[in-house]
Amino acid sequence: MAKSRQPQRQLLKSFTIKGPDGVIRPGDSVLLKAPDSSKPPYVARVEEIEATGPQGTNVEFRVRWYYRPEESMGGRRSFHGSKEVFLSDHYDIQSPDSIEGKCYVHKFKAYTRLRSVRAEDYFSRFEYKSATGSFTPDRIAVFCKCEMPYNPDDLMIQCEVCFDWFHPSCVRMTIKEAKKLQHFFCESCVSEDGIKLQKSNGATGESEKAVISKRCRR
Numbered sequence: 001m002a003k004s005r006q007p008q009r010q011l012l013k014s015f016t017i018k019g020p021d022g023v024i025r026p027g028d029s030v031l032l033k034a035p036d037s038s039k040p041p042y043v044a045r046v047e048e049i050e051a052t053g054p055q056g057t058n059v060e061f062r063v064r065w066y067y068r069p070e071e072s073m074g075g076r077r078s079f080h081g082s083k084e085v086f087l088s089d090h091y092d093i094q095s096p097d098s099i100e101g102k103c104y105v106h107k108f109k110a111y112t113r114l115r116s117v118r119a120e121d122y123f124s125r126f127e128y129k130s131a132t133g134s135f136t137p138d139r140i141a142v143f144c145k146c147e148m149p150y151n152p153d154d155l156m157i158q159c160e161v162c163f164d165w166f167h168p169s170c171v172r173m174t175i176k177e178a179k180k181l182q183h184f185f186c187e188s189c190v191s192e193d194g195i196k197l198q199k200s201n202g203a204t205g206e207s208e209k210a211v212i213s214k215r216c217r218r
């Protein structure tokens with residue numbers, strides 16, 4: 001049989017690596033060994049799995065990198081979550097040997113609803129252009145007096161009147177105090193007494209007072 005000179009290209013529907021959840025398909029996310037073993041593994045999304053070579057014996061993964069905040073031009077900022085990654089425009093070819101295992105990059109909302117966050121759970125709410133350091137979307141909702149995007153690692157408390165969310169530290173409260181809180185009214189809603197009273201019919205006066213005095217005490 002004459003050997004074909006055309007390179008053999010064959011896209012695979014899946015590839016199995018060792019481990020309990022070892023079947024990897026295009027669209028799945030994976031952890032890849034960092035060259036420096038003291039660094040956390042790289043996160044990437046598998047775009048294509050390709051068998052190359054005459055017998056299709058060589059397997060290559062075409063991946064799209066997720067960047068960790070510290071790998072981006074702007075670096076890590078206070079609102080970035082510890083499990084946050086950005087979907088970059090940086091593609092690469094990787095061999096199956098460098099894959100440590102599967103991981104799960106959730107959409108932001110889905111991540112905030114996880115009952116428990118496992119080591120392999122991440123979230124992504126931004127796309128990142130590696131050449132320019134720009135993010136899409138370039139604006140997202142901000143909360144609290146500090147006007148920061150939500151970091152899912154941080155506890156926040158919601159004002160019952162304006163529904164804005166606040167960091168306990170920004171409203172001079174400890175995390176412990178915030179966790180015990182039954183009702184919370186932010187500074188601007190408390191000063192507008194009329195609004196607060198109107199909205200708090202269903203709540204007991206006592207717990208409101210407790211919240212307010214706690215806030216005044218500093």
Ligand SMILES: [Zn+2]
Nearest residue numbers: 144146167170
């Ligand atoms: Zn704040």
Ligand SMILES: [Zn+2]
Nearest residue numbers: 159162186189
């Ligand atoms: Zn408020």
